[in-house]
Amino acid sequence: MSAIKIPPPATALTISIKHLTCNTNKPTVTTLFTRNCRALKRPRFRRSLTTVAMSTNSVEVCAKASLTVPNRLGDCPFTQRVLLTLEEKHLPYDLKLVDIGNKPEWFLNITPEGKVPVVKLDDKWIADSDVITQSVEEKFPNPSLVTPPEKASVGSKIFSTYIGFLKSKDPADGTEQALLNELSAFNDYIKENGPFINGKDISAADLSLGPKLYHLEIALGHYKKWSVPDSLPHLKAYMKSVFSLDSFTKTMPLTEDVIEGWRPKVMG
Structure with a gap:
């Protein structure tokens, strides 16, 4: 299993600097962290990190791993839909990358059908992007993403x-x-x-x-x-x-x- 923790914006950070890894020499591994790397070098941002209180736990997301580059998010449009929802709601999430061609036992224990995305909310794993996004909307209604x-x-x-x-x-x-x-x-x-x-x-x-x-x-x-x-x-x-x-x-x-x-x- 490959896991990548995605922090929220500065207003809702749940991790400290010492837990972030920013290696600019390996862009394929750290692409999902690049938005933090430059900011972490600035003293002002470093101070804000240490003073922000934890406001919400990370949402766990099982996602398809890249077929072409190690430790990268894969190409599932339904998973991206879920991640877009979390991003637009400024929620931190923890990506668990899954090799869809060789599904690990821990993943099949979560979802016997072996399909992504699967998200953990309130200690319960939820499948299907329709159900997931609706559940996220109900649990985190602001900002609203409801379509009439x-x-x-x-x-x-x-x-x-x-x-x-x-x-x-x-x-x-x-x-x-x-x-x-x-x-x-x-x-x-x-x-x-x-x-x-x-x-x-x-x-x-x-x-x-x-x-x-x-x-x-x-x-x-x-x-x-x-x-x-x-x-x-x-x-x-x-x-x-x-x-x-x-x-x-x-x-x-x-x-x-x-x-x-x-x-x-x-x-x-």
């Missing part, structure tokens, strides 16, 4: 149509057009209601859709030499806005991992 019910399904068919097109071997089977129809509908929605699904505020729906669009962009670009058309400018602007969120850049997988993660579905 009438907007919660916006863009919800994009991922399934993307997978259909990605796996397709027949250019004339209509899967590309089905995806374009969903992307066009989303483009029109954002044009009228954006910049995010719930208007000006980021919400749970964006944190669910964002990782899926990220996979879409990388996998279709690699396997199909396909990209989102310029005729969908509002969708492209939305993707750029979500992908540039601080929480997103901290939790996004390596491009190589996204490519390798989808290879079995593409190659059959």
Whole structure:
């Protein structure tokens, strides 16, 4: 098992300087800590660390390990959704990286189905990103990430149509057009209601859709030499806005991992 503790912002730090490891000579191992390394060198930040009281315990998260780089987060979009939720709520979390190709016994004892993400809340392990994010929202309601019910399904068919097109071997089977129809509908929605699904505020729906669009962009670009058309400018602007969120850049997988993660579905 490989575990990485992700500290919260300075207002809710639960660890001290002596427990942080920052090795700038090994970026692949310490990428998830880089946001702390520079700050730790500043005297002002060091003083604030020692005076902040512990406000909440870390949330334990079992996540897919990288397929290409040791000790890195893997490419699961559902896990990223959960991590985005924790980041946007400024909650500290403890990542337990799992080799999905060789699942350890301790992980299967937690979840016999062997699927990620799995999160420990109130001493209980919870599976399924829908259930996890709802549980986090209920336990930590501020800041709110609730998407109004009438907007919660916006863009919800994009991922399934993307997978259909990605796996397709027949250019004339209509899967590309089905995806374009969903992307066009989303483009029109954002044009009228954006910049995010719930208007000006980021919400749970964006944190669910964002990782899926990220996979879409990388996998279709690699396997199909396909990209989102310029005729969908509002969708492209939305993707750029979500992908540039601080929480997103901290939790996004390596491009190589996204490519390798989808290879079995593409190659059959």
